[in-house]
Amino acid sequence: MGGFDDANAGFASGSPAFSGGFGSSNLVAEARRYLGGNPTSRSTLWCARFMNFVLERSGHRGTGSDMASSFAHYGQRVSGPQVGAIAVMSRHGGGHVGVVSGIDGNGNPIVVSGNYGHRVAEASISRSRIYAYVVPTT
Numbered sequence: 001m002g003g004f005d006d007a008n009a010g011f012a013s014g015s016p017a018f019s020g021g022f023g024s025s026n027l028v029a030e031a032r033r034y035l036g037g038n039p040t041s042r043s044t045l046w047c048a049r050f051m052n053f054v055l056e057r058s059g060h061r062g063t064g065s066d067m068a069s070s071f072a073h074y075g076q077r078v079s080g081p082q083v084g085a086i087a088v089m090s091r092h093g094g095g096h097v098g099v100v101s102g103i104d105g106n107g108n109p110i111v112v113s114g115n116y117g118h119r120v121a122e123a124s125i126s127r128s129r130i131y132a133y134v135v136p137t138t
Contacts, residue, residue, distance in 0.1 A: 025084050027136075028101045030058045031112040034120040042066075043118075050114025051086065051097045060136040068095035072132040081109035081133060088132040089125060098125075100133070 031054045040049045048070060052062030063070040071088045078085055085100045087109055098113025104124045112122045 026058050027054055027060075027084050027086075027099045028112060030054045031099050031120065032101070032122070034114075035112070035122060036119050038114065038119055040114065045094075045115065047097050047113050047115040050120065051099070054099065055136060068097040071097045071134060075134040075136045078133045078135055081127075081130070082135070085133045085135050087111050087125065087130045088134065089129040090131055091129070 031050075034050075034054075038046065038050075039053060040046045042049055045066065048063070048066050048068045051068075051071065052064065055062040063074050068088060071086050074086065081087065081100045081103055083100055083102060087098055087100050089096045096113060096115075098111035098116075100109045101112050101122055102110040104110055106124075108124045108127050109130065110122060111125050112120065114120050116123060
């Protein structure tokens with residue numbers, strides 16, 4: 001598996017430019033509560049655990065898996081980035097997952113995710129890295 005630095009390859013800082021979403025901005029608000037911290041009990045590979053934590057705290061069932069890729073088969077697929085949608089992305093040696101909080105000026109989603117620099121952070125992600133957007137159905 002790739003190292004932690006591989007998990008963050010392709011992330012870029014950016015100012016959030018918000019756009020309308022499907023109405024699950026409560027996921028964004030819940031995820032943002034933990035910016036700069038780590039509410040999970042893990043020290044490595046905890047982005048999926050964080051996403052499940054946020055979903056459960058927001059009244060949704062998660063995947064129950066610590067694998068980011070488990071979210072590709074979760075909920076209902078949507079065609080592109082929407083505020084509150086879950087973005088599932090690739091990286092060398094694994095995957096990454098987070099919740100879309102906005103769209104930057106270049107059309108890239110801004111994502112709040114766990115295990116970004118060993119903490120919860122919000123950053124723009126290249127659209128080319130994301131292979132699924134899903135929304136919770138429960």
